[in-house]
Amino acid sequence: MGLSDLYLVDPKLFPHERAGWRAASAGDVLENATVVDTFEEAIADCGLVVGTSARGRRIPWPLVNPRACAEQVYPELDKHPVALVFGREDRGLTNDELQRCNLHVNIPASEDYSSLNLGMAVQVITYELRMRHLQGSLSDNPMQEWDTKFAKVDDIERFFIHLEETLIDMNFLKPEAPKQLMTRLRRLFSRTRMDDLEVKMLRGILTSAQQWVGRGSKKEP
Amino acid sequence: MGLSDLYLVDPKLFPHERAGWRAASAGDVLENATVVDTFEEAIADCGLVVGTSARGRRIPWPLVNPRACAEQVYPELDKHPVALVFGREDRGLTNDELQRCNLHVNIPASEDYSSLNLGMAVQVITYELRMRHLQGSLSDNPMQEWDTKFAKVDDIERFFIHLEETLIDMNFLKPEAPKQLMTRLRRLFSRTRMDDLEVKMLRGILTSAQQWVGRGSKKEP
Numbered sequence: 001m002g003l004s005d006l007y008l009v010d011p012k013l014f015p016h017e018r019a020g021w022r023a024a025s026a027g028d029v030l031e032n033a034t035v036v037d038t039f040e041e042a043i044a045d046c047g048l049v050v051g052t053s054a055r056g057r058r059i060p061w062p063l064v065n066p067r068a069c070a071e072q073v074y075p076e077l078d079k080h081p082v083a084l085v086f087g088r089e090d091r092g093l094t095n096d097e098l099q100r101c102n103l104h105v106n107i108p109a110s111e112d113y114s115s116l117n118l119g120m121a122v123q124v125i126t127y128e129l130r131m132r133h134l135q136g137s138l139s140d141n142p143m144q145e146w147d148t149k150f151a152k153v154d155d156i157e158r159f160f161i162h163l164e165e166t167l168i169d170m171n172f173l174k175p176e177a178p179k180q181l182m183t184r185l186r187r188l189f190s191r192t193r194m195d196d197l198e199v200k201m202l203r204g205i206l207t208s209a210q211q212w213v214g215r216g217s218k219k220e221p
Numbered sequence: 222m223g224l225s226d227l228y229l230v231d232p233k234l235f236p237h238e239r240a241g242w243r244a245a246s247a248g249d250v251l252e253n254a255t256v257v258d259t260f261e262e263a264i265a266d267c268g269l270v271v272g273t274s275a276r277g278r279r280i281p282w283p284l285v286n287p288r289a290c291a292e293q294v295y296p297e298l299d300k301h302p303v304a305l306v307f308g309r310e311d312r313g314l315t316n317d318e319l320q321r322c323n324l325h326v327n328i329p330a331s332e333d334y335s336s337l338n339l340g341m342a343v344q345v346i347t348y349e350l351r352m353r354h355l356q357g358s359l360s361d362n363p364m365q366e367w368d369t370k371f372a373k374v375d376d377i378e379r380f381f382i383h384l385e386e387t388l389i390d391m392n393f394l395k396p397e398a399p400k401q402l403m404t405r406l407r408r409l410f411s412r413t414r415m416d417d418l419e420v421k422m423l424r425g426i427l428t429s430a431q432q433w434v435g436r437g438s439k440k441e442p
Contacts, residue, residue, distance in 0.1 A: 002331045025335045052388055062363035067352065071361075102365065110223040114246045120344045123337075126346050127328070131288065134329055140292075142283035142324065180428070 002133060005043040006033040007083075022119075039085075039097055040164045047080025048073065049095050051101035052125065054115040069105040070128035084125055089118045148195035152192035159199050159206075160186060166206045169213045222347035223354060227254040229265040230305075243340075249430055254262035259307075268301025269294065272314050272322030273346065275336040282325045290326040306344055310339045369416035380420050380427075381407060387427045390434045 006029050008014055014035060025028045036042045044051050050069060064072065073082050085101060087093035092115065098104060103194070107124050109116055113134070131138070143150075151159075164182055167173035173181055195204075225251050229235060235256060244251045247410060248426070264270050271290060274282070280378045285293065294303050303344055308314035313336065320324060328345050351361070364371075372380075385403055390395035394402055415423075 016273075024338060051376055060368050063366065064361070064363045065352075065359050068361050068363070108351065109357060110351070115247060116344075119341070122339045123344050124348050127287075129349070130329065130331070131286075138286050138329060140283045140285070140289050143283055145284065147281050162435070 001130040003126055004032070005081075006027040006030065008033050008035050009039050009042050010037055010194045011035060016198055019152070025135060035181045036186075038102070043083045043085070043100065045082040048076050048103070048104045049085060049101045049150065050083065051098050051218040052087065053098055053106050054092055054122055061098065063104045063106055065108055066105055066125050066128040069103070069125065069134040074129060074132040085159070086122055086125075115151075122172070143193060146195060148197045151194045151196050154200050155196070156189070156194060159203055162203055162206050166210050166213075169210055172212055198203055222344075222351040224347055224350070225250055225253070226249065226302075229254050229256050230258060230263050231258055231261050260321070264303055264304045264306070264321065264427070269303045269324070270306060270322045271304065271324045271326055272306045272319045273308065273342055274319055274325040274327050275313055278395050281404060282319065282322070284325045284327055286329055287326055287346050287349040288347065290324070291353040292428040293324065295350060295353040307339060307343055307346075310324040367416060369418045372415045372417050375381075376417070377410070377415065380424055383424055385408050387431050387434075390431055417427050 011018075013031075015030075019030060020027060034042075050073060053063070073084075073144075074083055085093060085097070087097070105125060107116055107121060126136065160182070164183060167181070168175060234240075235254075236251075240251060242243060255263075266289075271294060274284070297303055306314060306318070308318070326346060328337055328342060336342075381403070384406060385394065388402070389396060
């Protein structure tokens, strides 16, 4: 997710083979990890310390969801180091550790289940920072990267005319009782933004159909 | 993240002990999983099929990020089953499988690394659905759950007056040359929203300080 500075506080086993293969392609982050003895050392130079917290701590603390966390953290990254603190797999952060944080972040998981696995929590919090980082550069348009130019209105209109002619040639569309046929076909093909190749392809099919109609008509007396 | 219907397509090992402990407290989702032989069976009754895709597939397909995916998927959940399709840990979904999807979703991970672990991808996509589900009910206010009522403006104002008096009593603040002292103190205490108890506590400290000043003054001739 674009983060690189991993601090490990008093790890039981490090380095460890299992950590290596779990890191998969991000082995460099693990190799460059800084190992410290105490939590205090890890956060000493940080200007903002964010702790991950499960619900229902005794002392309320400023608490945000992961998205609001990213909103608050991201603009500070230029100013000073920010610590995102994750607790132990089995019991999270202690109350003492949580009280050294400026802000607590909680992932709003389903209430029917206990808290998330450590790895999952890290994924969610860092994903939100990544999304914040990419804000503005991400497109909401599903068709943003397309391999062919989208067809222009003119070309699509010529296709509809060609389609109508062909359906009339085929006696499928009766101009005296057109019903809603062309409307429905227009709706169908307008819904998908067609690209140049697709329009060309469809017009090829129409031309072929017209030729078959032509040949079929000749045979009839 | 609130999802419950897990379909497993032709699993190599199922049930399996390791899957059990990895599921942790969500063992019920795993126990109730439906095992099918083919991908087609799994998606047969679905009205929308979303496939997770790494970057750089050969045939472009409508592609969204996880947030846009949740925006599109969530309103459809009432209408028909929606499939979120995840591929194999080592090589994802095949092109053939991806072409059976209406929509592809891609997690915008750092370009320096290959794609995410399967579990992480599932976490991100389902987290976004959870956030969409909670939209409107999540507060952006970090102080939403506080154990004490926030102090009213009046009480805070009385605190500032008390603070100023005390500082004058202590000869720390000189009314003829106040500098920016009170301004800075006002800024400090206004930044944090103080609660009733905190204001009470601080005023107790001020009163105590004033009493010491009083006693000290008496001793002087």
